[in-house]
Amino acid sequence: MYTYKYPHPAVTTDCVVFGFDGSNLNLLLIERGIEPFKGKWALPGGFMNMDETAEQGAMRELQEETSIKDIYIEQFHTFTSVKRDPRERVLTIAFLAFIRQEKYEVIAGDDAAKAQWFPIDQLPELAFDHKDIITMALDKLKWKITYEPIAFRLLNKTFTMTQVQTIYEVVLGQTFDRRNFHKKMTALGYIIPTEMQSRGSGRPGTLFTFDEDKYKEQIENKKVF
Amino acid sequence: MYTYKYPHPAVTTDCVVFGFDGSNLNLLLIERGIEPFKGKWALPGGFMNMDETAEQGAMRELQEETSIKDIYIEQFHTFTSVKRDPRERVLTIAFLAFIRQEKYEVIAGDDAAKAQWFPIDQLPELAFDHKDIITMALDKLKWKITYEPIAFRLLNKTFTMTQVQTIYEVVLGQTFDRRNFHKKMTALGYIIPTEMQSRGSGRPGTLFTFDEDKYKEQIENKKVF
DNA sequence: ACAAAAGTGTTCAGCGTACACCCATGA
């Protein structure tokens, strides 16, 4: 038992992990193996330990529940509604992640009965206020993708221009002219062409890479206004 | 006394309140009246209650310590370093605010010995990790001001174009061409001219207002890409 | 040779930038 002079809330972390399978934007969810909301789907996450930061806690829970580790996560909002957990006062620090879906095998563990990907437009009923968290994460994703090169976190090291375009179209819910999109992306300067690839019918597309160093150089030197 | 089966962190809120006095960007700080860091300057904030959200707690603490109330605040990051408070594990949810400095009288209260504005480039030594919080708040401010009309929160209902430009120049640390700046702002469509004003030498400037409704209309209809 | 997918080019309009001139006030 732990005793405090004043009441303290419990603190959890939750990860909104986005994945891309070539045509759909997906979200990684776990089925809860324990109460409350046992049997309901939820974001991977759990209680933070006293000797770890929120980031560390989020990554630990993610690994325990889905076996995914060594990914980049980014804090985006802390949810503090008073009655968001039926047990006691719990606030949750929510994180965003974008991963190469096929690179990681998802294996349920710990308190998670199952762990699986869901298309973003076919989510099951969710535990707690996780629906709200996902809604805000999606808004954040739309905002971020227009200003930062996060699409490449969802893709393999090499990718075709069509794949990039598909992500932008799926995330933003609109279509773009293939030729202008191509021009705009290559004009950015940090999308580097590599070899060719043939896969099925049609002319084989160039494979591109995202050059992180070149990107960082640019944001150093850019004018804000 | 309050006991829990598992250890819980304490949770505080902190407000980074920006103000503008016509030429300088200022930050509202309080001098701590109690330990730890008694006598040091700090962001207004304090422990969250169990029956209030983080937003409510932040606004309550802000009012208690500085008498400022009824302002718009916006959560921007939660700081969770393990040893950021010498007493126990404390994490803090940080908020951003932009106010019309002259509209509010600052009166120290509660645990605050003093409360006063500091120019952003002349901050005193700060308690806890508040320097880091302010650094991140400034980055956020620079980012936000280029994409959202937050400058108008810092100004009176009516303002001259020069005042707006000064804010942009101070925040972003660069100068702009007066004529282009004027054109760009009026072209936005939601900066509405009202009457004239004469104040000292030189041609009197038009007073403008920020039309929030027109702005909201625009972001509804804008194309993202 | 034909369909499918991908690379490249042109035109035009709109926006940002650099820069100059005129106007209204106080002293």
Place this chain on the structure above:
DNA sequence: TCATGGGTGTACGCTGAACACTTTTGT
């Protein structure tokens, strides 16, 4: 009438949007 600060206009270059043609593969 002069200094000071504020409004307005023009020219040019770059970028985004609309749109067509050519190239390379599989069948």
